[in-house]
Amino acid sequence: MIPFLHPSQSELEAMAESGAHADRLREHLAHCERCRRRYEAIVAYFHLRKEVANSSDPISDWSRIESVLEREAQKLARASFSARSLSPKLPIFWIGASLSCAAAVAFLVWLAPPSEPQAEVVKLETSSPLGPSASPEPPQSAQPKGTPEKGEHRHTRGRFILLLGSVHYFARNEEEQPPALSQTVQGGRIEVETRAQAQLALLPLEDDEGQAVGRIGVASQSAIRLLSADEVDEKASPFAKEGARVEARIELERGRLFVEGFESSSRIVVLAGGYEATIIQARCTIDFESDGGRAEPVISVWPGSEGQVLLVNPQGEHLTLKAGEKWPPSSHSASARTTFAPVEGAPLEISFPRAVQFEVADFRLQGGPNLALQLSPGPIEIRVRDELGHIYQAKRHLDAKGLVLEPSALEPLPPRVQGFLPPEVLTPIVRAGRPALQRCYERILRSHAELLGLTIHLAIMLDSQGTVRTVRLESEEKMSEPKEKAALSELEACIRQEALTWRFPPPGGPMGFEIPLRFSAQ
Amino acid sequence: MLSPAAPDLAIDVRKWHAAQAWVSLPKCWTVEQNNSIDPDRALVNRALSGDAAAFRELFVKHRSNVARLVARLLGNPSEVEDVTQEVFLHVFRSLHLFRGEARFSTWLYRLTVNVVRMHLRQKRSRPQLVAEEPIPEQTPSHGDDPPEAVDRRKRIQALERLIAKLSPKKREVLILHDFEGVPAKEIAQILGIPVLTVRTRLFYARKALYAAIAEDPVLCSIADAVAERLASHPNPTLASETEDP
Known part of the structure; x- marks a missing residue:
């Protein structure tokens, strides 16, 4: 027989939090499966609350918000100034405008480099x-x-x-x-x-x-x-x-x-x-x-x-x-x-398929696959990095006539170590990029309703510098109609273009990760 | 005119009665509320008079709280930054409307809740995108991401999913009370509802959540751990907790 009446939710919470009513309820819990399950859920919830409280801040970089506020401050300051000259007889507006102006000025001063x-x-x-x-x-x-x-x-x-x-x-x-x-x-x-x-x-x-x-x-x-x-x-x-x-x-x-x-x-x-x-x-x-x-x-x-x-x-x-x-x-x-x-300088031309970075003399240039520039003649060392992170090297003497380097002239260096970035690093960057992906989806959904409800796997390859090199998309749904295929490829192109703009910290070598994207609409 | 319950403090009689009628609480509560000093009041005044440092202090002091509240109310991390920005734009534009009748933090929370509500209303008719966490192709070699951290993140995500299923009214009260640590009386001010309603919503929100936790495959593992501990230790409480379940 179960002793006592079933305890209330508040009593169980009090027991979970501070041990109150424990003597009275312990025996009941030992016999009542239902109340025990309730109590376990309560303890679990209280435990989770503590874990959530210890979790990190959702925004780590405030610079963007600060910049927006800065612009707002400028706008308010201008608006207040105009309003002052146009509506000098409106006391309420005047006060509001003055205060806004003061706030704007305060913000501007704050956002400017202090000293x-x-x-x-x-x-x-x-x-x-x-x-x-x-x-x-x-x-x-x-x-x-x-x-x-x-x-x-x-x-x-x-x-x-x-x-x-x-x-x-x-x-x-x-x-x-x-x-x-x-x-x-x-x-x-x-x-x-x-x-x-x-x-x-x-x-x-x-x-x-x-x-x-x-x-x-x-x-x-x-x-x-x-x-x-x-x-x-x-x-x-x-x-x-x-x-x-x-x-x-x-x-x-x-x-x-x-x-x-x-x-x-x-x-x-x-x-x-x-x-x-x-x-x-x-x-x-x-x-x-x-x-x-x-x-x-x-x-x-x-x-x-x-x-x-x-x-x-x-x-x-x-x-x-x-x-x-x-x-x-x-x-x-x-x-x-x-x-x-x-x-005047000597021309240097390099063409290397899949090149994403050139290092010539003491400067580094992002992009590819071609490089053409003029340099002062002399010995030069050229390094080319491809989209998979492999490095190729050549040492030459650049004379006044110039130099054209073929891909075969560049020798591969030993491969680098595979890179890695933990999900904690990847996630915020992907999250920040999601609104843009959603805009892609919304835009294309307007003209292609057949894309309603869709799952895409986004496979991203980073180079050792953290730059997105390749973006591969795979849809779970099989699109057979030409119209559907066209819509999907349009969506993929938009997503790919956005994903290529993401910047990650250097992983130390090339690495890849996948993101499943589920699109749905109400 | 002096209030009978607050000998040290001059209170406008109309406000005094209005406050009592509104919250339906004993007189002493109103006195406590009015007697409490808003630590931000001076900062707000200075900011309004053009003091840049005060404005900065206000922003820096409250931005994390606002971002956390926005994140919890939205349940969608990708929108947190945009909505938080919107909140501070509102603060910025309407700080001069802050009358000081409540604490600045209360006013700020109210504004945050309103902005989030507005955002959710606008979002309802728009298509949604759900992107899951990135899955690195390779696993860490030297404890960059320990299994405990992964488990903890999964548990937190599971809880957030359950909270998101609550009705907006319950969710707001639960988050403000249980996660932001806002007292029920202040929540009543923030949401513009009686304290009793706050407590009722909190009760039912928790009740629904407990039932959901018991059914959730991720979170029931914690409950099972509690059950095991209950078997070995007859009185497990949070106060006696020293390790993860």
Whole structure:
């Protein structure tokens, strides 16, 4: 016979938590299977609560949210200012606007580097791949944190003509022309594949009745993304949410240029409408209206970024814009204009199938499978890494005539150790990328309802640097109809493109992992 | 005017009566609530007056709590960052509307709950994507991911799945009370419901959860371990727990 009445839930909880009522309930639990099961579940729940309490924070990197708040602060500050001037007689709004403005100002001040001067200047090396320093001498200032010491890139002499990665050149008649070493282009445009990186320099042409000429240069390894004029909006800003996808495009003749992602001593030079803008370590927007030779540049450097922009107008006058400032249109101060003088070098061309990285001299370039650049003659060591992480090497002497390296000239080095990243490292990155995958699904589902309910296995291969090299997709559902197959391949292409943008920490060698994705819709 | 139950504190009589009627609790509770000092109040005032350090302190102090609450209410880790960002944008835009009648943390929790509700409402009609954890092709060679950690993660995920099955009203109360450690009275303020309702929802949420735990294949292993311990040790409580079941 079971002693006592069945205990209440509260009594069992009290017993599980602190041992209360234990004497009275122990005997009951020994005899009552149902209550014992309840009690076990309660103890299990309390135990799980403790485990959950000890689990890590769901967000480890707050920088993106901080950036968004920064933009919001700017927006609020502007809105408050406008409202103040427009509605001075609305006291409630006025108070709200003032408080918002104060909050915005507080946030802006907070997000700005606390003690460092806002306008940091990087003094450019004369041996920059762009050639001898073409820009006016920037004012002296302390070197910002994280920038290389002067002379660090002294060996990266020469001028990158073209090309690394997937770069497409379209002439003025929209005809695509394969870019070649030392090729000069006039007008037209260069496109870099979505989110791809490209490192290139274009020879400047003589200004031709105000027509613009593009010239893009990178001093060392860097990540540059150039966004097209049409796509420049909130979503495309460097503070935008992940997943904003735009096609990178450099309009050489006119339009708006948006630049982000500079590193260390890299810089970019844009010539448009007779203007020459040199952007040094700054995230900024440039508006060039170079129609018919007339240009009204408006340049804004994002607060929070370092560096500066130097602008030389067609009259040779120049103005320096420091980070955190906004440049009023058509305001210039006088200075002498300097010119770009090309550096002569010996051409080096390497073509290697499946190459994803080149190491030449003391610099490293991501991309492939072709590399073409000009270097100072002398002994050089070349290393090529393929998408599976294998490394190939060659040592040659580069003379003035140049060198063309065939794949057979590169010898494989011993394979590296298999890499590994624990799920704790992989999961947050995959999670962060999921909204973009969902957007892919939503977009394609609008036109292809047959994809409702779908499971895809995503197999990802990383190289030793943590870059996604291959993305393989396999659907569990068998799609037999041509329409279904087309929809699936469209979805796969979108997912593949997104997954290729994920960045992981270096696993120490190539590695792979799988992610099952289940799509469903209500 | 002075409240009869709070000799040290001046309280607006209208608020005093309204508070009593609202929460249906003894007078002493209202006094305690009003008497409690909001540690963030000074920070909020400073932030509103343009003090950057105060704003930063508020953000840094509360961001983890907000992110955790969002994660638990949503049950979908991939959306946590977006929704947390939305919460702080709301905080940022409407901080001047904070009147100080409740603690700042209470106001922040209320705002968080509202943003999550709004997000879930918007999400209901949209297609869903469920991505599972990545499965590395190779296993770790030197204890990078010990089996205990894997088991613990599985248990936590199983619990989160069960919590996600609760009705939104129960889930909110359960998470705020059991996982965020918010007292029932404050939950009543956050959710705008009587304390009694909070307690009722908590009771039924737990009841449903206990039943689900007993049926869950992952979590019942813990219950079995408890049963074993119960057999050997007649009174297992959390207080006496020293190792994982």
